[in-house]
Structures are given as C-alpha cells and as structure tokens.
Amino acid sequence: MANKRDFKKAVEAVGSSVCEEMMTAYYNVKGADKNAIASSIQTILSAIENAKDNANVSFDKGAKAFEDKKEYKKEKNLFFKSLFNKIQAEFAEQLNLAVNNFNKAIPQEAKNLNKETSN
Numbered sequence: 001m002a003n004k005r006d007f008k009k010a011v012e013a014v015g016s017s018v019c020e021e022m023m024t025a026y027y028n029v030k031g032a033d034k035n036a037i038a039s040s041i042q043t044i045l046s047a048i049e050n051a052k053d054n055a056n057v058s059f060d061k062g063a064k065a066f067e068d069k070k071e072y073k074k075e076k077n078l079f080f081k082s083l084f085n086k087i088q089a090e091f092a093e094q095l096n097l098a099v100n101n102f103n104k105a106i107p108q109e110a111k112n113l114n115k116e117t118s119n
Contacts, residue, residue: 007084008052011091015048018095022102029110036105040098047094054087 019041026037059076066072103111 004055007055007087011048011051011055015044015091015095018099019044022098025102025106029106031107031110033105036101040102040105043094043098043101047091047098050094051087051091054090055084057083 022037022041022044025032026034026041059079061072061075063069063072066075
C-alpha cells in the first residue's frame, strides 16, 4: 500500500461495495433473513472503522534512535509493512465472516435463480 490515505480509501471502497450489495439483497430478496443481513452489514462497518483507526498509528522512534538515516528508514518501512499486513489480514477475516453469514441468510431458491441468470 502506498500510504495511509490510500489504504483507508481502499478499505472504505471495498467495505462500502460489499455493504451496498448486501443492502440490495436486504430489500429485494424475498425470504432473506433480514436480521442476519443487518448483522453482516454491521460487521463490515465495524471492520472498516477498525481498519481505518488502526492505520492511524505512527512510528514511535525518531531518526536519532538509529545509527543513520538509512537504518531508520529501513526500520520504519518494516514497521509499517508489518502493521498494514496485520490490519489488512484482520479486515479480510472480518469481511469473510460477514460474507459467509450473509450467504447463509439468502434462501437457496434465490441462490439457484442467481446461478441460472449468471450462466
């Protein structure tokens, strides 16, 4: 990821897109479990906010704590790479959980209809 701002925008875009699809099903799929869909949407909204909040961390050491600027830059880059990999993995885990719960909320006949129209 290029920077915090791009990361936050990407998380927002992915999460919002998934929520939009879930909301469409909430209002348009007959027999869908609306409580389960609402719960899935809430899970995603929480995951978005958690990822964005966790991305607001800064490197807590200054350049003077290292032998030279090269070592400082190296350690700072490793810190952020590790941080964003962790945040991204947690976000993906929550997103997958929400999507799995959402899929359980959709009646089988709606899933079969969707398969037929996509072929």
